[in-house]
Amino acid sequence: MVAALAELGGLDEATIQALQGGVGLPAIPAAPAAPMAPPLPPEPAPVAAAAAVEPEKMVEPAPDAEWLPAGVQTEIAVEKWSGKVKEIALGAAAAEGGSRGAVVKIGGQTAMPFMFMDGELPNAPVIAVEIADRRPDGWSELLYQAWGDVLDDPAAWAKAAAAAGANVLYMRLSLTDAEGQPNTPAKAVAAVRAVLQATGLPLIVVGPGQAEADNDLLVPISEAFKGERLALGICEDKNYRTIVATAMANGHLVIARTAMDVNLAKQLNILISDMGLPLDRILMDPTTGALGYGFEYGYSVMERLRQAALQGDAMTQLPMIVNPGEEAWKTKEAKVGEGVPAAWGDWSERSITWETLTSTMLIESGADIVVLRHPETVKRTRVAIDDLMNQ
Amino acid sequence: MALSGIQIYKLLPQTNCKDCGYPTCLAFAMKLAAKQAELALCPHVSEESASKLSAAAQPPVRPMALRSNGFEVKAGAETVLFRHEKTFVNRPGLFVRVRDSDSADAIQAKVRAADAYTVDYVGMDLTLDGIAVQADGGDFAAAVQAVRAVSQRPLLLFAGAEALKAGLSLLAAGEIPLLGVADAENWQEMAALAKQAGAPLAVAGASVDALVDLAQKVKEAGVADIVLAPAQRSLLGVLKANTIIRRMALKKNFRPLGYPILSFPGDWGDPAREAVLAGQAIAKYSGFIVLDHFAPEVAYPLLVLRENIYTDPQKPIQVTPGIYEINNPGPDDPVLVTTNFSITYFSVANEVEGSGNKAWMLVADAEGMSVLTAWAAGKFDAERIAKDVKRFGVADKVGRKRIVLPGHVAVLSGELEEELPDWEVRVGPREAVDLPKFMKQVLV
Ligand code: B12
Ligand code: SF4
Numbered sequence: 001m002v003a004a005l006a007e008l009g010g011l012d013e014a015t016i017q018a019l020q021g022g023v024g025l026p027a028i029p030a031a032p033a034a035p036m037a038p039p040l041p042p043e044p045a046p047v048a049a050a051a052a053v054e055p056e057k058m059v060e061p062a063p064d065a066e067w068l069p070a071g072v073q074t075e076i077a078v079e080k081w082s083g084k085v086k087e088i089a090l091g092a093a094a095a096e097g098g099s100r101g102a103v104v105k106i107g108g109q110t111a112m113p114f115m116f117m118d119g120e121l122p123n124a125p126v127i128a129v130e131i132a133d134r135r136p137d138g139w140s141e142l143l144y145q146a147w148g149d150v151l152d153d154p155a156a157w158a159k160a161a162a163a164a165g166a167n168v169l170y171m172r173l174s175l176t177d178a179e180g181q182p183n184t185p186a187k188a189v190a191a192v193r194a195v196l197q198a199t200g201l202p203l204i205v206v207g208p209g210q211a212e213a214d215n216d217l218l219v220p221i222s223e224a225f226k227g228e229r230l231a232l233g234i235c236e237d238k239n240y241r242t243i244v245a246t247a248m249a250n251g252h253l254v255i256a257r258t259a260m261d262v263n264l265a266k267q268l269n270i271l272i273s274d275m276g277l278p279l280d281r282i283l284m285d286p287t288t289g290a291l292g293y294g295f296e297y298g299y300s301v302m303e304r305l306r307q308a309a310l311q312g313d314a315m316t317q318l319p320m321i322v323n324p325g326e327e328a329w330k331t332k333e334a335k336v337g338e339g340v341p342a343a344w345g346d347w348s349e350r351s352i353t354w355e356t357l358t359s360t361m362l363i364e365s366g367a368d369i370v371v372l373r374h375p376e377t378v379k380r381t382r383v384a385i386d387d388l389m390n391q
Numbered sequence: 392m393a394l395s396g397i398q399i400y401k402l403l404p405q406t407n408c409k410d411c412g413y414p415t416c417l418a419f420a421m422k423l424a425a426k427q428a429e430l431a432l433c434p435h436v437s438e439e440s441a442s443k444l445s446a447a448a449q450p451p452v453r454p455m456a457l458r459s460n461g462f463e464v465k466a467g468a469e470t471v472l473f474r475h476e477k478t479f480v481n482r483p484g485l486f487v488r489v490r491d492s493d494s495a496d497a498i499q500a501k502v503r504a505a506d507a508y509t510v511d512y513v514g515m516d517l518t519l520d521g522i523a524v525q526a527d528g529g530d531f532a533a534a535v536q537a538v539r540a541v542s543q544r545p546l547l548l549f550a551g552a553e554a555l556k557a558g559l560s561l562l563a564a565g566e567i568p569l570l571g572v573a574d575a576e577n578w579q580e581m582a583a584l585a586k587q588a589g590a591p592l593a594v595a596g597a598s599v600d601a602l603v604d605l606a607q608k609v610k611e612a613g614v615a616d617i618v619l620a621p622a623q624r625s626l627l628g629v630l631k632a633n634t635i636i637r638r639m640a641l642k643k644n645f646r647p648l649g650y651p652i653l654s655f656p657g658d659w660g661d662p663a664r665e666a667v668l669a670g671q672a673i674a675k676y677s678g679f680i681v682l683d684h685f686a687p688e689v690a691y692p693l694l695v696l697r698e699n700i701y702t703d704p705q706k707p708i709q710v711t712p713g714i715y716e717i718n719n720p721g722p723d724d725p726v727l728v729t730t731n732f733s734i735t736y737f738s739v740a741n742e743v744e745g746s747g748n749k750a751w752m753l754v755a756d757a758e759g760m761s762v763l764t765a766w767a768a769g770k771f772d773a774e775r776i777a778k779d780v781k782r783f784g785v786a787d788k789v790g791r792k793r794i795v796l797p798g799h800v801a802v803l804s805g806e807l808e809e810e811l812p813d814w815e816v817r818v819g820p821r822e823a824v825d826l827p828k829f830m831k832q833v834l835v
Contacts, residue, residue: 064628065597067621068635073600077638077645114630259767291692292512293734294761296699299674300475307473332738332824333691339745343510345688353692356663357670361696364630364671384667387626 068117079118081310085109085317085368086280087123090168090231090253091202097227097251101200104167106368107319112306113364114388124389125363127378128204128371129166130325131157133173133183133191139373140335142351146375154191155198162199164375165382169201173217175208183213185220192221196228204231204255204321204371211239222246231255231283231321237268241275248277255321257285260294260301262308266315273315283369284318290327290334291358298322299365306366322362325373328355356380363388394447396424402440403433410434451640453650455591455616457484457521458567460543464520466618466651466678472634472641478703483677484520485669485693486547487685488657491529495537505685506542510694511741513708513733517694519544523681524558526550532557547571547593547653547679552580559588569593569679571653572620578605582612591616593653593679599635606647618679620653626671629654633676652676657683666693673697708733709759714783715740720749722790725834727819727826728776729797730757730765739823746827751788755779762797773806780811795819795834 068076087108092098106126111119135151150156158169173188192205205221207214218232219242232247233255240256247254256272258264265286273279286305288298308316328334334354337347344350355377359370363385372378400420411432413419422428423444430436430444454468464484471477487505489498502522509518521544524534531554538546539561546568548558555570562568571593573581578594585592592614596602599621606617621632633652639645654677656668662684672680673696702708712731717740729739731754743750755776757765765771776794779785786792792814796803798821808816820829 064623064625067598067623067628067632069598069600072598074603074639075643076599076635077642079638114627115634117631117635291699292695295696296474296702296704299700300473300704303473304475330822332742336824341510343508343687344691345686347688349686350688350691353666353689356667357692357696360667361670361674364674380663380667383664384626388630390625390627 076117079111079115081110081119083110083310083312083314083317085306085309085319088253088280088283088319090126090204090229092227092229092251096229098229099196099200100202100228102167102202103229104202109306110310112303112310113366116391121389123368125367125385126167126369127165127381127385128168128170128321128369129161129164129375129378130170130172130323130371130373131161131195132171133188134178136172136174140329140351141337142334142348143329143373155194158195158198158201160375162201165378166201168204168369169195169199170204170206170371171195172206173208175210175213183208183217185217188217189220189224192225196225202229202231204233206233206255209234214239215242218243219246222250222252225252226250229253233257234285235268235272237264237271240268240272244272244275244277247281248275253281253283255283255285256318257287260287260289260297262301262304262316265301265305266313269315269318279314279318282318283321284316285321285323288322288324288327288358288362290324290331291354291361292333293327293331295358295361299361302362302366319368320366321369321371322367323371324358324362324367325355325371325377328358329373352376352380356384360384394424394444396421398447399423399444402436402444404435404437406435408435446646447644449649451644451649452637453616454481455618455651456567457545457547457569457591458565459521459545460563460566462521462544464545464679469637469676470641472637474700475704478705479701481678482697482701483673484545484679485690485697486521486523486679486681487519488523488525488547488681488683489534489538490525490527491531491534491550492527493529493534495533498534498537499541501685502538503541505690506544508685508687508690510687510691512691512695512698513737514710515698517691517698519685519690519694521545521547523547523549526554531555532561534558535561545569547681549593551577552584555581555584559584559590567591569618569653571595571618573605573609575601575605578609579612582609582614585609586613591618593618593620595620595622597622599632602636603647606650610647617650618653619648619650620655624655624658624668626668629668630671630675633672637676651678653679653681655681657681662686662689665689669693670696674700707759710736710754712754712756712779712783714785714788715752715754717743717752718747718749720751720788722788724749724751724789725793725795725817725830726751726753726780726785726789727795728753728755730755730760730762730771732757732759732761732765735761739826742823742826743830746830748827748830750830751785753779753783753785753794762799766800766803771800773803773810776803776807777810780814791815793817793834797821 085107090104091100093100093103105123108122133154150160207218231253232243235243235254235256256268258268286301289295305316334351359381400417403416405416407415411419450468452467452469457464465481468480505519509516522538531550535558548568549571570585570590573594594605596605623629623632636648640649654672656665666689710731710733727750757771794814795817798819801818804816804818
């Protein structure tokens with residue numbers, strides 16, 4: 001598989017070595033633009049910064065002629081909007097009371113995605129790479145192969161994710177450890193600390209997805225890393241109070257998830273802001289489906305939410321985060337390599353295309369953060385984002 | 392963009408002579424606006440008004456179709472910028488491009504594979520739409536002939552006027568290919584040829600002004616069906632150009648841009664990038680899309696994306712509720728319950744069918760929703776399932792009464808046992824992929 005990726009032009013030498021090379025940290029190239037984190041307040045020595053590697057660039061064809069040159073004669077229909085999406089900073093640097101080397105800004109738009117002729121789009125969409133506090137169960141074989149042994153070490157995984165091109169890390173806490181024992185606050189805090197120390201990237205932390213466990217694990221994390229401006233999740237209509245309260249007290253953000261419905265999204269944002277958390281600390285997750293599995297619902301609800309925001313509806317003026325990686329890698333198309341129709345073609349390339357199309361099309365419908373799983377998808381999505389932001 | 396009754400009224404003689412059969416000009420105008428009357432009923436309308444009214448009645452994006460040998464690829468006729476506003480209508484045609492500089496063998500190998508490609512998605516057989524032949528310093532007519540020997544699908548022919556003439560002469564009577572691509576240099580001969588052939592003509596422009604100018608000239612030269620090819624390659628360039636074209640057509644009723652759009656995602660040269668550009672072209676307004684690479688693993692996701700984007704948001708794709716047979720089941724085989732959302736039904740049915748297991752599938756009427764969506768919306772509960780068991784006479788089909796619930800709705804099992812006291816209620820796995828194993832190991 002690593003070889004297959006290399007053939008695709010997917011990975012550079014250093015990454016391939018890192019993927020094959022196992023846990024040994026030195027084999028993993030450092031994050032491109034992400035400086036290493038300075039020491040965290042209460043804890044042991046930080047990891048030494050490795051030499052920064054320039055992200056590799058594709059050979060670009062000559063740029064397009066400007067389609068709307070100065071002095072254009074045709075009277076162009078421009079869409080002027082009255083609303084503006086809130087600009088939100090994820091992660092806090094030392095000066096702001098955190099330890100992040102890079103603070104990531106999202107939102108701030110006054111136009112639909114990439115419609116630079118209509119308004120301002122100050123911040124590029126952001127790629128978050130999903131990692132976990134332990135080797136995840138039930139992932140596609142292709143993902144195990146792509147990441148290799150770093151899956152057993154959250155800090156190594158974090159570094160590999162940064163090297164793959166993540167702007168942000170999205171860390172999922174497990175319900176149980178590999179032996180089936182329940183996760184504990186102490187273990188979860190330690191794993192988050194290791195990840196924070198491994199790179200300077202801002203961090204999103206989500207619970208296992210069961211209300212009680214989520215709250216048990218997220219509250220101590222929120223307290224231990226006060227001031228880091230983490231994003232904590234996931235707040236849903238049935239379980240948001242505890243997470244919101246602890247985020248509020250410790251200077252973090254929250255992720256508010258609803259099931260593909262404009263009104264449900266608004267309602268949850270209202271409930272959360274009623275508790276006193278300012279709107280510029282809420283990211284909304286309108287939920288998405290993978291290509292072929294409800295994608296069109298997610299795509300359209302994001303377009304509708306962004307239109308509502310630009311029309312001035314304050315409760316929708318929040319940046320949006322979605323999980324195309326998780327959804328795409330749940331599909332049979334991505335998970336299964338054998339016993340599928342011949343018309344599905346090569347497994348690896350199909351899966352990566354599945355995830356890449358889901359992610360890039362969601363970016364074009366309004367996603368501010370896409371959470372991805374495969375390093376090659378990260379790379380392709382990055383190329384697309386650069387292209388879309390390259391005025 | 393349709394005119395309002397008042398706008399139409401202003402173009403009528405306003406004499407209220409009643410010759411049209413309506414009491415006033417305004418009443419007639421209202422009927423026209425509602426498309427419940429024909430303008431021809433008013434004998435007094437001026438020629439100028441009549442032509443304005445008929446222009447306004449035209450669809451904002453001109454509909455057209457390419458044809459060959461029973462195949463048809465429609466484009467245009469779109470009315471909204473966002474699919475949730477109503478629906479997108481004509482799925483963009485996906486064409487694989489060959490070059491006349493390649494050998495006939497190479498051309499035919501590529502065309503054969505693309506032409507024969509078909510993939511099942513929720514019970515629909517999806518295919519590509521045709522072939523694009525590109526002049527590239529070789530023998531254009533020979534290339535067209537090589538293509539026609541192995542594919543009867545509609546063609547896009549891209550060459551100079553002379554080569555096009557030679558290529559056209561090889562096509563069957565009644566075929567309508569797309570010709571192109573006309574530019575500021577060659578548009579006159581290209582337009583003359585397209586007019587003569589009765590075929591649509593693609594025009595290219597490096598800026599919006601250049602494109603508008605060329606579209607107008609070609610139209611004045613007598614070509615009715617025009618296709619716009621903004622000369623942009625980058626994601627941003629194409630997105631901007633396509634959006635402006637469609638927006639001007641729909642919001643301003645701006646005729647020179649009221650045509651389908653042609654895109655070349657392969658122009659970038661990199662297949663990974665081509666897939667994303669093609670995806671964007673599907674989602675953002677292209678009518679004809681030219682791919683330079685053909686690979687099943689990319690064609691499949693693109694075809695699925697096209698289905699997703701062009702599904703009518705008001706109507707989820709559904710199957711008819713009922714009892715379905717998988718692999719000729721007998722009285723001892725289990726009954727699997729699922730919902731009538733196409734994606735749900737086919738992901739389960741394909742899994743069971745592929746594994747060789749026999750089963751009865753009870754497709755409950757869940758109003759076209761997935762298992763969890765339907766459950767959350769109260770459209771898939773024990774009572775409804777029990778009702779459908781009776782309605783479809785399921786008990787008559789089986790001797791051993793075993794019914795399997797999707798793992799995601801395990802909570803329903805208790806209630807279902809109450810509803811169906813003489814049935815053995817089992818809870819299956821959550822995901823369909825795990826069903827074959829479950830059926831072999833657990834369901835014996
Ligand atoms: C697309 C979608 C929608 C679409 C509807 C699409 C449709 N036609 O059904 C829309 C946007 C309309 C929608 C609406 C709602 N949704 Co919705 N939706 C989804 C989404 C994103 C995907 C669902 C899907 O298509 N899955 C794919 C299909 C194939 O899956 P499936 O049917 O479950 O089938 C699989 C398995 O169940 C299994 N299987 C199926 N049959 C069988 C049979 C047997 C015997 C076995 C063993 C296995 C098996 O195999 C299949 C493949 O593995 C999910 C979240 C997600 N990502 O999963 C939420 C989700 C299902 N929705 C949810 C909710 C709450 C709703 C709403 C109630 C929200 C609201 N209040 O408005 C509404 C209800 C609709 C209404 N009121 O009209 C929740 C349900 C929560 C819960 N656990 O109860 C979910 C899980 C989102 C969430 N996390 O909150 N939704
Ligand atoms: S026939 Fe024409 S002029 Fe006479 S009432 Fe009808 S619309 Fe008016």
